[in-house]
Amino acid sequence: MKVQVVKVGGQVAEDPVQLQALLKGFAAMEGPKVLVHGGGREATALAGKLGIPVQMVEGRRITDAATLEVVTMVYAGLVNKRLVAQLQALGVQAIGLCGADGALVRSHKRPPVNGIDYGFVGDVDGVNADLLASLLSSGFVPVVSPLTYDGKGGLLNTNADTIASTVAVALAKRFDVTLTFCFDLEGVLDASGAVIPQIDAASFETLKTTGALTGGILPKITNALAAVKAGVGAVRIAKYDLKNPGTLIQ
Amino acid sequence: MKVQVVKVGGQVAEDPVQLQALLKGFAAMEGPKVLVHGGGREATALAGKLGIPVQMVEGRRITDAATLEVVTMVYAGLVNKRLVAQLQALGVQAIGLCGADGALVRSHKRPPVNGIDYGFVGDVDGVNADLLASLLSSGFVPVVSPLTYDGKGGLLNTNADTIASTVAVALAKRFDVTLTFCFDLEGVLDASGAVIPQIDAASFETLKTTGALTGGILPKITNALAAVKAGVGAVRIAKYDLKNPGTLIQ
Numbered sequence: 156m157k158v159q160v161v162k163v164g165g166q167v168a169e170d171p172v173q174l175q176a177l178l179k180g181f182a183a184m185e186g187p188k189v190l191v192h193g194g195g196r197e198a199t200a201l202a203g204k205l206g207i208p209v210q211m212v213e214g215r216r217i218t219d220a221a222t223l224e225v226v227t228m229v230y231a232g233l234v235n236k237r238l239v240a241q242l243q244a245l246g247v248q249a250i251g252l253c254g255a256d257g258a259l260v261r262s263h264k265r266p267p268v269n270g271i272d273y274g275f276v277g278d279v280d281g282v283n284a285d286l287l288a289s290l291l292s293s294g295f296v297p298v299v300s301p302l303t304y305d306g307k308g309g310l311l312n313t314n315a316d317t318i319a320s321t322v323a324v325a326l327a328k329r330f331d332v333t334l335t336f337c338f339d340l341e342g343v344l345d346a347s348g349a350v351i352p353q354i355d356a357a358s359f360e361t362l363k364t365t366g367a368l369t370g371g372i373l374p375k376i377t378n379a380l381a382a383v384k385a386g387v388g389a390v391r392i393a394k395y396d397l398k399n400p401g402t403l404i405q
Numbered sequence: 406m407k408v409q410v411v412k413v414g415g416q417v418a419e420d421p422v423q424l425q426a427l428l429k430g431f432a433a434m435e436g437p438k439v440l441v442h443g444g445g446r447e448a449t450a451l452a453g454k455l456g457i458p459v460q461m462v463e464g465r466r467i468t469d470a471a472t473l474e475v476v477t478m479v480y481a482g483l484v485n486k487r488l489v490a491q492l493q494a495l496g497v498q499a500i501g502l503c504g505a506d507g508a509l510v511r512s513h514k515r516p517p518v519n520g521i522d523y524g525f526v527g528d529v530d531g532v533n534a535d536l537l538a539s540l541l542s543s544g545f546v547p548v549v550s551p552l553t554y555d556g557k558g559g560l561l562n563t564n565a566d567t568i569a570s571t572v573a574v575a576l577a578k579r580f581d582v583t584l585t586f587c588f589d590l591e592g593v594l595d596a597s598g599a600v601i602p603q604i605d606a607a608s609f610e611t612l613k614t615t616g617a618l619t620g621g622i623l624p625k626i627t628n629a630l631a632a633v634k635a636g637v638g639a640v641r642i643a644k645y646d647l648k649n650p651g652t653l654i655q
Contacts, residue, residue, distance in 0.1 A: 201478075205454055224483060228451075231501075232482025233474060236552065236560055240505040244558030250507045251481075255490040256500045257545060289543060295507060302486065308494030310486055 162319035180397030254303035262303035277311025282325035327386035342401035412569035430647030504553035512553035527561025532575035592651035
């Protein structure tokens with residue numbers, strides 16, 4: 156069975172026009188599928204309104220107790236249920252889950268890294284693939300928010316890209332999985348702005364050494380190749396409307 | 406099959422000591438079960454911090470767009486996921502849902518009543534009992550937050566007692582259902598403070614006409630008798646630790 160896992164970033168989820176395009180594209184995808192979302196910008200906005208300082212280190216949110224409440228409300232409440240309701244209206248039997256629901260994504264609190272205490276941030280230990288498989292086989296479409304469960308009654312904040320990769324890898328043990336990261340470009344672009352249709356481990360080395368690819372896209376491709384190595388059939392980097400194949404990494 | 410539906414009010418859910426007692430009592434209940442919760446006090450607290458005015462009419466919250474966001478964050482996010490995580494730690498395979506998840510509870514926007522526009526408030530149209538039955542048969546324990554789905558991509562705010570009754574009535578079409586409303590007293594008390602062990606339609610009339618029962622408990626008993634008439638096996642009004650039988654209404 157083929158299963159699609161799609162990760163949508165906060166930037167798309169928070170722009171009504173982009174979100175509608177994503178939801179329509181996602182609804183049109185055939186077969187079993189899972190949507191994983193972020194919501195960092197709205198969490199930052201709510202924290203601001205509540206006077207809770209936002210501290211980021213290399214793109215990761217330092218999560219104190221007050222911030223954990225904010226991300227729980229925004230990710231598992233506001234963003235997740237808005238996506239679920241809008242997908243339902245498009246005929247998708249969406250069901251929203253966070254990592255604590257059915258112990259879907261278990262994690263442990265990250266120990267301090269280089270002297271930085273990330274607070275209530277979780278590093279993933281495992282995924283309840285039985286629960287996902289059961290929901291998919293019943294025709295449900297899990298919509299997953301980036302909170303994980305610490306096994307001791309607590310929630311932890313976990314990067315949504317990580318959740319998407321981990322869920323895809325766990326499902327790849329029993330299904331043929333394609334993982335799509337969607338954002339506002341048509342894919343990975345070369346220096347001329349054209350989409351690179353395919354990247355594999357060998358061509359990635361060439362693209363890096365020639366300097367054709369630089370910056371923030373490099374870790375994304377590295378992570379995609381790791382997911383492929385761990386069993387995911389293919390990783391796609393594509394535009395949020397999901398109309399074009401984008402860049403296939405395998 | 407016997408199914409227990411338990412409704413816990415915001416007052417219990419928001420007091421750590423009472424909440425622990427409730428969760429232990431609920432975890433100890435045998436067989437398939439559903440927990441329905443409120444969260445009004447925390448919603449009021451968050452609205453206050455955000456400077457969103459709270460308007461209540463006869464205990465019902467007037468829900469404008471900003472308030473709908475607040476209750477979505479508090480009910481489906483903060484309160485629901487906290488309950489789910491804590492139940493997981495007690496060995497309960499909890500899975501948190503709002504009315505939009507799997508179109509669990511469908512509703513329509515309430516038209517103005519006596520000139521009062523309640524805003525984004527939903528009157529329930531139906532329950533997806535198939536979804537609940539499927540989860541229960543797989544050993545999951547649904548934890549339901551009081552938001553409903555309008556069938557058009559939107560969420561609506563619905564009273565949690567109403568959700569509990571409606572879910573219990575829907576499940577009663579296929580299971581032997583007991584619905585428990587738990588709060589901070591041991592049950593329905595008579596004038597001397599003793600628990601009245603049983604109430605039925607006939608004895609309720611007597612209790613009303615003799616003035617033995619007055620005030621806010623009357624509509625609760627009226628609703629309980631309506632649920633029994635609609636097929637629920639019994640309604641219990643009991644203390645949140647769920648240790649004693651409380652008052653049985655049938």
